Amino acid sequence: MFLHVRKATNMYRLLRFHGIYHTELSRISERYPFSRSLAKVTNYLPAIERQEYLQDTNNDVICSATLAQPQPEHSMDTQIIHSSSANTLDCDNAAATAEILDVPKVRVTPDLTMEKTALPFEEIPGPAILKLWEKYWKYVPLLGRLNWNRNITPLQYLFNEYGPIVRIHGPIAGNIVMIHRPEHIAEVFKQEEDSPIRSGIDILQHYHLHYRKYRLPGPFSMQGAEWTDVKVKLEKPFTQQLSQYFDRLELTSDELVQRIRKIRNRQDEVPGQFIEELTRWSMECFSILMFNRRLGFLESTGLNVASEPARIIEALTTAHVYLSRCETGFQVWRFFETPFAKKLFGACDVIDSVIGKYIRQAQNKVRHRTLTPLDDKDTMAEESSPILEKILFNERIHPDDITTLLMDMIVLGVQATSNCQGFLLYYLAKNPRVQRKLFEEIYPILPNRSSTLNEATLKSLPYLKACLQECLRLRPAFPYITRVLPKTINLHGYTIPKGTYLIMANQIAARREENFEDPEKFKPERWMTNNDNPEYNQEFSYLPFGHGVRSCLGKSMAKMEMMLLTAKLIREYRIEYDYADIGSRYMMVNVPNRPLRFRFVDRD
Structure with a gap:
């Protein structure tokens, strides 16, 4: 049945584009055996697709057209490309791209007499097949939640197909509205209150609350007053005194x-698993910031498989893989513990045990400090103590809550930093002109290989910062932002009711021609401070760390780490990449879809 409906939908679209309407269905039914399905689908499609989004060459105009109305005259010497064939994000998923239809182009004239009232929520365009089947989904109990929001490629397809605002109906998740235009995203954030609600990481929430029996679900899943209370306590330790x-x-x-000198081959090429080296670097930075310890993730002799750093890296890699598998698609683990969930929980247990050990050590130090009168030296030691001790001593956060915080930061934050760093090195390797210009900026600051940086000199490298910003535009760690509307709003001429789940596709917004010139090109110059540059202040087209009160708490740390490493690598090596282009795949964060087989060539 589903195959018939799918065929019927494709046939209906072909008929629509070639000017064949309901009066022709009787003739079609004599030729095609699935005519009953076709007739059934056409009962739904006119009502659903009443708002047609047609884009003129020079004007972006939204018109209202009912399918039963006659088509306007058009010239046969022009062509229109089906909107679903427009450029998609290069996530290497050809299945999401539709065919190009060689049909006449229709010139749309705006209807200036159109009534200026918001259309009802049900009129928002979206996949007709989903709306046709939504009444049956409620009878399929054990399939969990269909996560249409987990992969960036279908989002791009839906926007190309249905316009700048799309509504779909998941089997259990209910109505979901997706947007990507900056003005629409800005309108959503304008409604934001002190405690905005967004989607959480369900499987991690289940691990914290039900498997480990902790008090809170973790920072990625906290909502309302819970999140506000934790954020107020964490903001100061996470954003101050990083120097x-x-x-x-x-x-x-x-x-x-x-270490790169030791692992590269005679052709100066590092192994394909270089992303693991970046993960070790990111994890070492995390342990310095949180625990004030160097755990030895970058030992020159390699890691002993039985060592604590080796166990953490193995657990982190396992958790990252199975977190994605559990969180996407049908969440069967909600009903019984699946093999994927067991592997994820086992990996998280390893990380949890390490976190617990260092929390107990920090508690002992804080307890000793509390019982001992402070002199000047103790005050200085307190100011230079790691973030973990500051949280325990000054903010009085429960150890269980800190455990959930650090767990989420390791499983998602460490991976986000390492993968963003990998993408940045890739873009520099693919753009020798940019890399050369960056080296020319860095060299006066680091004239010798033994030269060192400080926080002030790092901030004096604007082109380095621009390179990082451009990388995060093209490959943000998280390709979309979610919110639950706190109040009913009018968006793009439609009424969106309170409580609607919204997906704001920030990666798609950052790759649209109307927002950025040459959006697919790596051009750091667009971020250089220039009041005449309209791209410089693209607030809602560029949201790599989120926006507002729920923006990323660790963004200052991540940016400092990536800028530091990039400056050191560019000073030491010329980075090259000679293989196929690297895209991204979504595993809770954007990750490279090919090995990072860079060549690190020594500079003279």
Whole structure:
């Protein structure tokens, strides 16, 4: 039945584009055996697709057209490309791209007499097949929630197919509205209250609350007053006094620079698993910031398989893989513990045990400090203590809550930083002109290989910052932002009711021609401070760390780490890449879909 409906939908679209309407269905039914399905689908499609989005060459005009109305005259010497064949994000998923239809182009004239009232929510265009089947989905109990929001490629397809606002109906998740235009995203954030609600990481929430019996679901799943209380306590330790860690973070970057010399081959090429080296670097930076310890993830001799760093890296890799598998698609683990969930929980247990050990050590230090009167030296030691101790001593957060916080930061934050760093090195390798210009900026600051940076000199490298910004535009760690509407709003001429789940596709917004010139090109110059540059202040087209009160708490740390490592690598090596283009695949964060087989060539 589903195959018949699918065929019917494709046939209906072909008929619509070639000017064949309901009066022709009787003739079609004599030739095609699935005519009953076709007739059934056409009962739904006119009502659903009443709002047709047609884009003129020069004007972006939304018109109202009912399918039963006659088509306007058109010239046969022009062509229109089906909107679903427009450029998609290069996530290497050809199945999401539709065919090009060689049909006449229709010139749309705006209807200036159109009534200026918001259309009902049900009129928002979207996939007709989903709306046809939504009444049957409620009778399929054990399939979990169909997550149409988990892959960036279908989002691009839906926008190309249905316009700038799309509504779909998941089997259990209910109505979902997707948007990508900056003005629409800005309108949503304008309605934001002190405690906005967004989607959480369901499987991690289940692990924290039900498997480990902790008090809170973790920072990615906290909502309302819970999140506000934790955010207020964490904001100061996470955003202030990062300079005290700078020297040790620089030393960690130097270790990776030297380790590359040991792992590259005679052609100066590193192994295809280079992303693991970046994960080790990111994890070492995390341990310095949180625990004030260097755990040895970048040991020049490699990691002993029985060592604590090796166990953490293995657990982190496993957790990342099975987190994605559990969180996407049908969440069967909601009903019984699946093999994927068991592997994820086992990996999280390893990370949890390490976190617990360092929390207990920090508690002992805080307890000793509380019982001992502070002198000047103790005050200085307190100011330079790691973030974990500051949270325990100053903010009085429960140890269980800190465990959930650090777990989520390791499983998602460490991976996000390492993969963004991998994409940045890739774009620099693919753009020698940019890399050369960046080296010319860095060289006066680091004239010798033994030269060091400080926080002030790092901030004096605007082109380095621009390169990072451009990388995060093309490959943000999280390709979309979610919210639940706190109040009913009018968006793009439609009434969106309170409580609707919204997906804001920030990666798609950052790759649209109307927002950025040459959006697929890596052009750091667009981010150089220039009041005459209209791209410089693209607030809602560029949201790599989110926006507002729920923006990423660790963004300052991540940016400092990536800029430090990039400066050191570019000073030491010329980075090259000679293989197929690298795209991204979504595994809760954007990750490279090909091995990072870079060549690190020594500079003279």
